[in-house]
Amino acid sequence: xxxxxxxxxxxxxxxxxxxxxxxxxxxxxxxxxxxxxxxxxxxxxxxxxxxxxxxxxxxxxxxxxxxxxxxxxxxxxxxxxxxxxxxxxxxxxxxxxxxxxxxxxxxxxxxxxxxxxxxxxxxxxxxxxxxxxxxxxxxxxxxxxxxxxxxxxxxxxxxxxxxxxxxxxxxxxxxxxxxxxxxxxxxxxxxxxxxxxxxxxxxxxxxxxxxxxxxxxxxxxxxxxxxxxxxxxxxxxxxxxxxxxxxxxxxxxxxxxxxxxxxxxxxxxxxxxxxx
Amino acid sequence: xxxxxxxxxxxxxxxxxxxxxxxxxxxxxxxxxxxxxxxxxxxxxxxxxxxxxxxxxxxxxxxxxxxxxxxxxxxxxxxxxxxxxxxxxxxxxxxxxxxxxxxxxxxxxxxxxxxxxxxxxxxxxxxxxxxxxxxxxxxxxxxxxxxxxxxxxxxxxxxxxxxxxxxxxxxxxxxxxxxxxxxxxxxxxxxxxxxxxxxxxxxxxxxxxxxxxxxxxxxxxxxxxxxxxxxxxxxxxxxxxxxxxxxxxxxxxxxxxxxxxxxxxx
Numbered sequence: 082x083x084x085x086x087x088x089x090x091x092x093x094x095x096x097x098x099x100x101x102x103x104x105x106x107x108x109x110x111x112x113x114x115x116x117x118x119x120x121x122x123x124x125x126x127x128x129x130x131x132x133x134x135x136x137x138x139x140x141x142x143x144x145x146x147x148x149x150x151x152x153x154x155x156x157x158x159x160x161x162x163x164x165x166x167x168x169x170x171x172x173x174x175x176x177x178x179x180x181x182x183x184x185x186x187x188x189x190x191x192x193x194x195x196x197x198x199x200x201x202x203x204x205x206x207x208x209x210x211x212x213x214x215x216x217x218x219x220x221x222x223x224x225x226x227x228x229x230x231x232x233x234x235x236x237x238x239x240x241x242x243x244x245x246x247x248x249x250x251x252x253x254x255x256x257x258x259x260x261x262x263x264x265x266x267x268x269x270x271x272x273x274x275x276x277x278x279x280x281x282x283x284x285x286x287x288x289x290x291x292x293x294x295x296x297x298x299x300x301x302x303x304x305x306x307x308x309x310x311x312x313x314x315x316x317x318x319x320x321x322x323x324x325x326x327x328x329x330x331x332x333x334x335x336x337x338x339x340x341x342x343x344x345x346x347x348x349x350x351x352x353x354x355x356x357x
Numbered sequence: 358x359x360x361x362x363x364x365x366x367x368x369x370x371x372x373x374x375x376x377x378x379x380x381x382x383x384x385x386x387x388x389x390x391x392x393x394x395x396x397x398x399x400x401x402x403x404x405x406x407x408x409x410x411x412x413x414x415x416x417x418x419x420x421x422x423x424x425x426x427x428x429x430x431x432x433x434x435x436x437x438x439x440x441x442x443x444x445x446x447x448x449x450x451x452x453x454x455x456x457x458x459x460x461x462x463x464x465x466x467x468x469x470x471x472x473x474x475x476x477x478x479x480x481x482x483x484x485x486x487x488x489x490x491x492x493x494x495x496x497x498x499x500x501x502x503x504x505x506x507x508x509x510x511x512x513x514x515x516x517x518x519x520x521x522x523x524x525x526x527x528x529x530x531x532x533x534x535x536x537x538x539x540x541x542x543x544x545x546x547x548x549x550x551x552x553x554x555x556x557x558x559x560x561x562x563x564x565x566x567x568x569x570x571x572x573x574x575x576x577x578x579x580x581x582x583x584x585x586x587x588x589x590x591x592x593x594x595x596x597x598x599x600x601x602x603x604x605x606x607x608x609x610x611x612x613x614x615x616x617x618x619x620x621x622x623x
Contacts, residue, residue, distance in 0.1 A: 082384065102362050157613055159451065159454035159456075160454070163447040163464060166447045167447065169473070170443050170471035171472035171477070172468060172470055172475065176468075180447065183460040183467075184450065185456075186459075186460050187455050189454050190454070193457060239608070325508065325510055325511030325512070326474075326511060327511075327512065329443070331523070334441070337441060
């Protein structure tokens with residue numbers, strides 16, 4: 082019954098590589114000091130670490146471009162605001178950016194959104210190849226309260242449209258990464274959504290399509306997204322940390338609407354009892 | 358290669374004085390029974406409160422009634438940082454942005470860890486109270502204020518755990534401290550800190566909730582590191598409740614400053 086745990090008790094097994102004292106460091110078969118340092122970029126090694134495969138330089142550059150396009154130094158954005166709130170309470174940069182990264186485990190942006198969007202596109206491609214129309218794929222999505230289809234990788238909070246998309250698309254095209262079927266389907270969905278619902282593909286939707294076409298699995302794409310919003314979060318930390326403590330967006334008591342029950346006393350409280 | 362092993366001897370097994378897990382006869386990876394400092398876990402579950410077992414975990418013995426009352430009273434007084442507290446707002450932000458709900462507590466406790474009204478300040482205040490509680494409080498207050506350091510703008514924490522909040526003396530902190538100091542379990546640290554805070558009021562300074570936490574936890578015998586971590590844990594439920602209240606709410610449920618209220622400075 083316990084053979085699995087007995088085999089691993091007291092022993093670490095890994096395919097990633099590691100450190101041999103006086104024997105260097107290997108990362109999925111590459112020697113860190115001889116083959117990676119000074120020869121490969123940090124993002125190439127991050128992609129290697131997330132997938133076990135060394136990416137082509139142009140693929141790593143595109144992955145880094147996705148991270149770059151997430152680097153909004155705007156603390157109104159939810160994860161960035163967490164970083165600024167941490168800074169205003171004098172947390173350190175590790176805490177602030179880590180907390181912001183945790184927030185990016187989100188369905189609206191970040192790694193969880195990338196997972197849902199990649200799964201949708203990866204599932205839609207064979208369905209489309211089997212004859213399902215683009216309109217039907219959109220019809221199959223859940224809808225928001227206004228009835229608009231919620232197509233993962235399309236639409237954004239706050240605004241319609243995404244200025245990052247043409248830049249990502251242009252660079253993907255220039256580097257020969259824009260010819261795959263996932264991106265073609267994503268762009269077809271984009272045309273249909275623009276025509277019917279006034280919604281558009283977002284940067285994540287386009288980026289994930291290219292990454293799928295580059296051969297990354299959904300799980301690998303999630304890993305690539307996991308820490309992608311750090312630069313924006315760090316910028317918001319840096320600014321808020323340089324200002325007075327607790328001065329970031331302070332709220333007065335009357336800045337919050339209380340909509341709960343009226344004041345009551347403990348002696349008058351009632352307890353909800355469960356039936357036995 | 359020039360790396361050389363230091364040939365240090367590492368422990369073969371981890372060791373603890375806190376928790377004993379008695380293995381099941383059928384499967385040595387499963388515990389049949391658990392004891393905390395010698396007490397059977399299920400016995401504790403039936404006969405004690407959460408604050409009492411927290412005390413047991415850190416102190417090794419169950420608290421007497423006075424200590425349990427002090428810990429419980431402080432715990433409840435600190436449990437709800439409120440929707441304006443940055444830690445709560447961080448968790449609320451996560452909620453409206455559809456962040457996975459399992460992240461709400463770590464996000465909130467991370468923000469509760471800071472050196473301004475957070476766990477790091479509790480740790481420093483614990484150290485301050487421990488080091489200074491034999492001094493005459495008024496003299497210590499005068500010396501602290503005399504050392505200067507009041508910033509031109511913003512709050513001044515003259516020493517960790519004591520100072521201003523939003524430019525004034527925090528009236529709720531003052532009331533909580535008075536409640537706690539009057540309890541039978543209040544000890545020398547709370548008494549000294551109350552006198553110190555009273556002496557600070559003539560300078561427009563007073564209790565902060567981090568100072569209260571430190572004084573209570575000094576009196577209860579928790580060390581500075583436990584005090585810091587407990588402060589985060591104790592305040593987390595209030596932050597979590599506000600985040601859970603917003604699960605399913607759209608981003609528009611919270612303010613999003615418009616362009617006129619977003620100033621990019623040169």
